[in-house]
Amino acid sequence: MDLGLKGRTALVLGAGGGLGGAIALTLAREGARLALADLDATALAKAAAAVKAAGGEALELVWDLADLAAIEHHVAAIEARFGGVDILINNTGGPPPTPAAGQDPALWQKHFQGMVVSVIALTDRVLPGMRARGWGRIITSTSSGVVAPIPNLAVSNALRLSLVGWSKTLAGEVARDGVTANIVLPGRIATDRIRFLDEQRAKREGKSVAEVSAASTASIPVGRYGEPQEYANVVAFLASTAASYVNGSVIRVDGGLIASI
Structure with a gap:
């Protein structure tokens, strides 16, 4: 199947990790141009090398997502190299394992900034261009914990769930402009x-x-x-022209792990 991604520009956050790297490589194989963001320069270089080896184009961005002031600088660099961002893959790192009770408020604030506020601010930066062009994909990777909270992952469960509410609301606002917003949640990948x-x-x-x-x-x-490639395959489909009627959804890639309907 031709996913219709040739010449599209995709920004993949957390591209140096297992999920982000697999997503970036899969999109590159479909003809997308990749802007790769990660705080780990070594992992980022490895992901970029894989994209280039597959015949794709890659722009490496060493990016601390918690630094909101860096958003304009990095997005401007993408626009100068490739044009506007057509596909945004919001894929952030996870917080440390913790129970829900007794956590320092500073811990909640730190990860809210890096996992939630940063995603919303970045999306707001690239969204006007998507709407003006009449096409865009906003895909946010969360966790199975947003459906069935995972013990001792309280910060992740709470903060990622807030992104589900945000994405669903956004999906209703942008759909008539040709933009879709969906959530993908991994199980044990x-x-x-x-x-x-x-x-x-x-x-x-x-x-x-x-x-x-x-x-x-x-x-x-x-x-x-699951394998990272299996997750990336689902994300690539959601980024495609074929998925134009999938909007405001929460897609599980978990092998049936989550017991609820």
């Missing part, structure tokens, strides 16, 4: 983040990482963790 969370759980519970991983796998109907 085999990334460094999931390995880290498994390690932290193993320490808390006095178990081996293998035991924790086996217990998690047992709860997934397909019987395994």
Whole structure:
């Protein structure tokens, strides 16, 4: 299937990570031009190299999302190189594992800035161009915790859920301009983040990482963790011209992990 992405410009946040890197590479293979953002310059360079090896164009942006003042500078650089952003992949890093009670307000403020305010501010910066051109895709990656809160991930559960409400509201405002806004949430996808969370759980519970991983796998109907490419395939479809009637949705890529309807 031709996804209709040839010549489109995509900005992928968290492009140095497992999910972001897979998304960037998949979009590049479909002909999109990539602006790659990440705080980790080494991981960013690796992602850019993969995109270029696949025949794509990549602009590397070492970007601290919590720095709202940097948004204008980076978006202007993208516009100078490729033109306006057509596809925005809002994919941020996750906060540390914590219970809900007793957290320092400064922790909540820090991650609200980096995970929520930054996403909203960046979207507001690129959205006028999308609306003027009559085409755009805003895809925000969250977590299965927005449907079924994950124990000891209180900050993530709460802050990512706020993005779901924001995205759904935005979807109703921009659809008539040819722009869609959707949420994609991963289940247990085999990334460094999931390995880290498994390690932290193993320490808390006095178990081996293998035991924790086996217990998690047992709860997934397909019987395994997902691959980043499987997640990226869904995101690429939502970014495509073929997905023009998918708007305001929350799409699960979890192998059936979440038990609720």
